Amino acid sequence: xxxxxxxxxxxxxxxxxxxxxxxxxxxxxxxxxxxxxxxxxxxxxxxxxxxxxxxxxxxxxxxxxxxxxxxxxxxxxxxxxxxxxxxxxxxxxxxxxxxxxxxxxxxxxxxxxxxxxxxxxxxxxxxxxxxxxxxxxxxxxxxxxxxxxxxxxxxxxxxxxxxxxxxxxxxxxxxxxxxxxxxxxxxxxxxxxxxxxxxxxxxxxxxxxxxxxxxxxxxxxxxxxxxxxxxxxxxxxxxxxxxxxxxxxxxxxxxxxxxxxxxxxxxxxxxxxxxxxxxxxxxxxxxxxxxxxxxxxxxxxxxxxxxxxxxxxxxxxxxxxxxxx
Numbered sequence: 001x002x003x004x005x006x007x008x009x010x011x012x013x014x015x016x017x018x019x020x021x022x023x024x025x026x027x028x029x030x031x032x033x034x035x036x037x038x039x040x041x042x043x044x045x046x047x048x049x050x051x052x053x054x055x056x057x058x059x060x061x062x063x064x065x066x067x068x069x070x071x072x073x074x075x076x077x078x079x080x081x082x083x084x085x086x087x088x089x090x091x092x093x094x095x096x097x098x099x100x101x102x103x104x105x106x107x108x109x110x111x112x113x114x115x116x117x118x119x120x121x122x123x124x125x126x127x128x129x130x131x132x133x134x135x136x137x138x139x140x141x142x143x144x145x146x147x148x149x150x151x152x153x154x155x156x157x158x159x160x161x162x163x164x165x166x167x168x169x170x171x172x173x174x175x176x177x178x179x180x181x182x183x184x185x186x187x188x189x190x191x192x193x194x195x196x197x198x199x200x201x202x203x204x205x206x207x208x209x210x211x212x213x214x215x216x217x218x219x220x221x222x223x224x225x226x227x228x229x230x231x232x233x234x235x236x237x238x239x240x241x242x243x244x245x246x247x248x249x250x251x252x253x254x255x256x257x258x259x260x261x262x263x264x265x266x267x268x269x270x271x272x273x274x275x276x277x278x279x280x281x282x283x284x285x286x287x288x289x290x291x292x293x294x295x296x297x298x299x300x301x302x303x304x305x306x307x308x309x310x311x312x313x314x315x316x317x318x319x320x321x322x323x324x325x
């Protein structure tokens with residue numbers, strides 16, 4: 001069976017078939033599986049190209065494991081790397097650049113990794129021989145490849161949706177690690193011609209659901225509270241909803257709430273959460289392919305920054321704004 005014949009049967013070009021049979025990560029999983037299945041049905045043995053990559057040592061740098069979002073992303077990256085026969089290992093780098101740079105320098109100097117996937121912050125400006133791929137939605141990685149969700153457009157879509165429901169008094173619940181999201185919130189509000197009121201911006205020193213509980217108590221004390229809120233991430237939104245409901249404030253009848261990330265529990269909470277989805281299988285697959293290609297062809301010098309659109313998932317925590325009385 002010739003390569004050209006397989007291409008004919010599969011409906012792809014001989015070049016695409018050749019890349020699949022040689023183990024190139026440029027081709028999508030679905031396309032590769034279709035071609036390999038047709039090749040096997042016609043007597044061509046499935047190549048064991050995963051074995052050729054099994055020797056690659058990949059380190060995943062993650063700020064923390066307590067966050068559902070970071071744990072979800074890290075687990076998906078590990079699963080995808082294992083699909084290529086790569087068994088990765090993780091390092092906790094926290095949220096500070098100093099820790100990140102120290103770990104990267106150690107991995108590079110001691111030759112402990114062939115490639116790095118980072119979910120953490122980075123202002124890394126040193127030269128590094130190891131290929132690095134950044135995975136995030138707001139960080140800027142000028143010196144190495146990066147993939148992320150377009151949080152800026154995602155925030156705009158969420159606020160545009162709230163505006164379409166009649167909300168003009170909109171607040172944002174933030175914390176010290178979500179400055180970029182707050183900037184995107186202010187920018188989107190400005191683009192929509194909506195006022196950004198200082199008293200509607202709540203910034204906490206705490207983390208997760210506790211922030212939302214604290215923020216809800218703050219908003220309930222305001223003479224004229226916002227009619228809608230965007231939380232920096234889903235756990236914050238769920239904490240706020242819990243406290244509002246405990247105090248007789250109905251969500252979404254009295255106040256609409258939107259989270260960010262679409263963690264698994266969001267769709268199963270007592271009031272299913274409207275949220276901005278920032279995580280996708282496509283993003284995971286592209287990040288792993290990009291890193292493995294870098295390891296395979298380190299001589300390439302073009303830095304790639306890939307953004308994938310966020311998706312607004314509308315559930316039950318948003319509704320039309322109450323008319324003024």
